[in-house]
């Protein structure tokens with residue numbers, strides 16, 4: 001039996017749109033054994049969305065892609081999927097599914113493709129690399145696409161940081177959340193986001209969180225996306241008042257992510273209560289950074 005485990009991820013982290021991403025200790029696990037026909041059995045989050053063995057199943061589409069690119073025939077497999085990652089909530093569930101399929105396939109092909117190529121395949125399927133890279137390599141990553149190649153760096157997220165995620169009870173498809181974004185930015189907006197992204201990374205690198213709340217205050221996409229999350233500004237305010245170091249929309253949303261050194265439960269409670277005041281029920285997750293990325297046994 002082969003087991004593939006892929007972490008959830010939170011992309012953007014405020015100012016790093018399509019750039020920054022953080023791997024979280026919440027996982028999609030796929031067990032694969034050889035079988036006469038291909039089948040997929042799902043347990044956990046999103047069972048109803050995922051319970052199919054056709055190409056809408058992203059695990060199978062990742063698996064098919066890697067075999068197709070290698071010019072080989074896909075073997076028939078019995079897949080058992082255990083998923084902890086909420087689907088359609090801005091926590092990298094689709095990247096995790098694609099990566100599970102790609103890496104399972106590459107393992108079956110005796111590591112036919114180099115890690116660099118695997119990253120490119122995952123990012124191409126997603127359309128951006130900010131979830132795919134941390135899901136593959138773990139930790140906090142910053143990615144750069146340069147002449148069609150993807151480059152990344154990892155920064156160590158301090159162990160004492162707890163990541164609080166408020167997961168609203170509704171889904172927000174990434175395409176819908178991207179449709180509302182502006183086509184162009186002004187120079188002033190671009191400069192502001194470069195400043196914030198650099199400040200965020202330098203603050204984390206130096207373990208100096210004094211300006212994290214300001215650095216995570218994105219003004220290029222959050223203002224357009226917050227229409228989808230009732231009480232978004234109030235949730236950010238309440239988390240800040242409860243002691244969060246910084247707060248932002250997680251990926252394309254609707255989840256909201258907060259970083260804390262202390263009192264995570266107070267922060268989580270205030271986020272849930274504020275969402276509830278806007279008639280949104282939510283689940284609060286208290287997570288740590290995953291440092292391993294995708295793992296195969």
Ligand code: HSE
Pocket residue numbers: 011012017018019128130131174177178251252
């Ligand atoms: N950077 C992406 C976005 C992440 O914000 O649209 C979502 O997959």
